[in-house]
Amino acid sequence: MEHLAAVRAVLQRLIEDQMFDxxxxxxxxxxxxxxxxxxxxxxxxxxDPATVPPSTFLGGRVPGCAWVRDSDGEPVGTLLVWIDRGYIAALEYGWVTDQLPTELPNVEQIYS
Incomplete structure (x- = not known):
């Protein structure tokens, strides 16, 4: 999956899986x-703030938790979305294995 498309797909999944203002x-x-x-x-x-308005969720971590699982169903990491001044500002991928992630997971690997 192309890098930007993968980032957007992961963000979409992480945000839509939670309910918050x-x-x-x-x-x-x-x-x-x-x-x-x-x-x-x-x-x-x-x-770019000229493209869309800011969210009423002004800053911090998007609520909720999402785990990344491998093909055997074992947890390999967690994902967080960070917001700054109402705009998506960062995607954090923490890992719980000895192997540093080298690419984002597929959406099918994400469990909220």
Whole structure:
């Protein structure tokens, strides 16, 4: 999967799986997210404020928890979405194995 498409697919899944104020505005931002830096374990993201309005969820970690599982169903990591001033700002991929992730998981590997 192309890198930006993978990032957007993961963000979409992580945000839509939770219920919280400002969720719909963040979902509207997903198609406009750009990767501006960082390794796969902590991607810095950006949304041009001229394209979509900010969310009423102004900052911090999107509520909820999402686990990444391998093909055997074993947990290999967790994913977090970070918001800054109402805009998607980062995607964090924490791992619980000895192997550092080198790519984002497929959406099918994510369990909330």
């Amino acid at each position: 400002g969720r719909e505005e963040l979902l509207a931002q997903v198609p406009f997210v750009r990767v501006v830096g960082g390794p796969v374990t902590h991607l810095a993201l950006e949304v």
